[in-house]
Amino acid sequence: MSHNGTLDEHYQTVSEFYDGKSVFITGATGFLGKAYVEKLAYSCPGIVSIYILIRNKKGSNTEERMRKYLDQPIFSRIKYEHPEYFKKIIPISGDITAPKLGLCDEERNILINEVSIVIHSAASVKLNDHLKFTLNTNVGGTMKVLELVKEMKNLAMFVYVSTAYSNTSQRILEEKLYPQSLNLSEIQKFAEEHYILGKDDDEMIKFIGNHPNTYAYTKALAENLVAEEHGEIPTIIIRPSIITASAEEPVRGFVDSWSGATAMAAFTLKGWNYIMYSTGEENIDLIPLDYVVNLTLVAIAKNKPTKEVTVYHVTTSDLNPISIRRIFIKLSEFASKNPTSNAAPFAATTLLTKQKPLIKLVTFLMQTTPAFLADLWMKTQRKEAKFVKQHNLVVRSRDQLEFFTSQSWLLRCERARVLSAGLSDSDRAVFRCDPSTIDWDQYLPIYFEGINKHLFKNKL
Template sequence: MMLMYESSNESVADFYAGKSVFVTGGTGYLGKVLLEKLLYSCEKLDKIYLLIREKKNVSPEKRLQNIFEQPVFKRVKSERADYVRKVVPIVGDISEPNLGVTQEDAKELQEKVSVVFHVAANIKFNEPLKVAMNTNFEGTRRVLNLCKKMKQLPTFVYVSTAFSNTNSEIIEEVIYPPPAYYEDVYTALQQYGDNDKEIRKLWCDRPNTYTFTKALTEHYVAAQRNNIPTVIIRPSIVVPSKNEPLEGWIDNWFGATLLLVMIGKGLCRIIAGASSNSLDLIPVDYVSNLTIVAAAKCKGSDGLLVYNSCSSGANPVTFGAICRCFISESVRFKLNDIPYPTIIFTKHQWLLKTISFIIQMIPAFFADCFLWLSGKRPRYVKLQQIALKLNNNYQYFTTRSWLMDSKKTQALYASLSALDQNLFPFNPVNIVWSEYLPVYYKGVKTYLF
């Protein structure tokens, strides 16, 4: 049943007029799109305080300048002359006590900030639990503690992941029980140290430390936010932009992208999973738009709102369809390394290992021998090792299928004016996969190849 939201006469852009926001993770993929969209579509916004880590021999101002030189900011630079004045770098790091922010900067944030977007996270799947806890859990706790000191009772937006609750086949827009209590996690870390076997007992069917710590953090935010209006955004697999700021823009090989490219090139010909499984993709601009709108429409609420930025519940696309598109596009642009790329899906480990060895590793070995004899650098065995590692790392996700509900997200979109729906599209129902998947491939070809 579709939820109903009260319509507001105030536009999303009007909400941000005269306000200042604080953004963590603004130098990351989603963070850059969020930063660009705020500057472009909420032009009356006062300041964007951007948490930036200090790097050796590179000042925060120089890092910010380097960010603005990327293609994603092209339209802002040409159409929003005062964009530089609006962005204020704040030296800090979510992994440090008090975010590593000076007292002077902390005081300014406490005085002026009305909305906090906490996007920063350690997204490595197999980071040691102690490290992942310090960034993903403690980092969020530090940001939330700063929010509690802000005078304007800011809206706190926490960007989590839809895969924090993979122990459920249907993932709804609610807070789930934590896989463990964080106090018990610290007790286990103190008791067992780096004993991976003992530590994994805490995960409660989570596949890695990233999803585990994100699940812990969601529960902590829900329990400890006090009366701060709070929004949790759960993106699924974040993929290139559908429309803005550039069609198909992407700047990293994370998520499903590298595996799909390997399949398109013919370097990966068998994979664990089923062709009929849903692979939940969501364009990065859809996540950014939902994040901005959800914060604006949280105004006046002292509750907790959860939105899944996902496609499988409303507009699913199968793993097989995505692979076929990447193979087709790769052949069309003549970017396949191996003739006649194809993909086989299997649920059997013995078959996966046997076929991988016969049709991938053996040909790669002979191809490298030929390159070596021709005086060229061997490359195919190394590429096969990468393909096999990707297959192993993502096997948990490719062999399963979830239905990620997004009714609240769709209801929020339906509550917007026609103008805001046009300016901030994020309804997954509106994605036409046969049109978007070639955009995905073209984005990879344009910005990563």
């Protein structure tokens, strides 16, 4: 940009940056990974190849898996507008937890010789999975990717996708690294012993310290591993907050993940949950899927390489906060306006409180008892009992989110604002990444409709 705010003649568009380049993406079958693949293929027509790491499955060959993969709704605009772009999406058989990523020599050599950008988004995202498993995937997998990256001959950028909640002991989180003790052999030894001996969770909680769960702990470890092991490779870390449905693209309201806030919004719309551990005044940091994708691709294109790792937050609490109470109000409004959406007729009665005895009482009366009675009825009809199992899932999901619904963080995202401000008007339209532009009153109904359409399979 020139000083008068106009673009200079040397301005390179985001799309032009990817011309002639090949990208390797891990986690490409996940919610975020698919969106990376789609956006690169659709909005960067000059890209040469998008290599995606896909695990082999028994009884399903790679060709069949790719057909099913590309037939998903998220790829619909490519399918109807530019089906020829699908040829650029190339599967690579492997496994993030296997030695050398499970790659055969031929495919490994292709990646080493052709790839110039790596986006590592594969992760175990279960919040409270055993430390042994999350460590193996989130830290061990990252180490294996780094080993491959160091062999690549034309690498221009390595991207590690983390989480904005990797260091929640701080109330104000900056776009910087937070040092962790990184004695991996000691951590692995503890995780293995804890798993084999079945030690209680109190010891695990003490071991991971101020981190709320094993997911956040291992993501923090992986960040520090990346910082220590990236060497001379230009590297950035992307920290999104709670990723929700897309705002606009590639499909409005697209969501196919039942994790986090989406699960609780869905359970509330279904009438399966009536109470939350929160005052309602806490801010919850949500970020639409397409903002995460766009910020990542813009950061890759516009980041000035340095020897240090650059951290980018993709968050809203800094520039555009929203309270938990406001979300539940919008849930209630959506339920009343869309009676065919399976929404609970009294979603507005969802109670927000920090009184645990009250939470137990309401849960027992409004959720546990009806679920138990419903299963009794199912058994008398010789049908499968399912409601208690469903209820247990809801309560477990709600309890896992308690840490995040009961307190607020300020997640700084100045770099997102700077990146967006430096774009041309056309780039800013194609790669929207400024979180201050999100209109919550417009977005939340899109989000809830997406839950109905893509998770509940309802058409409003």
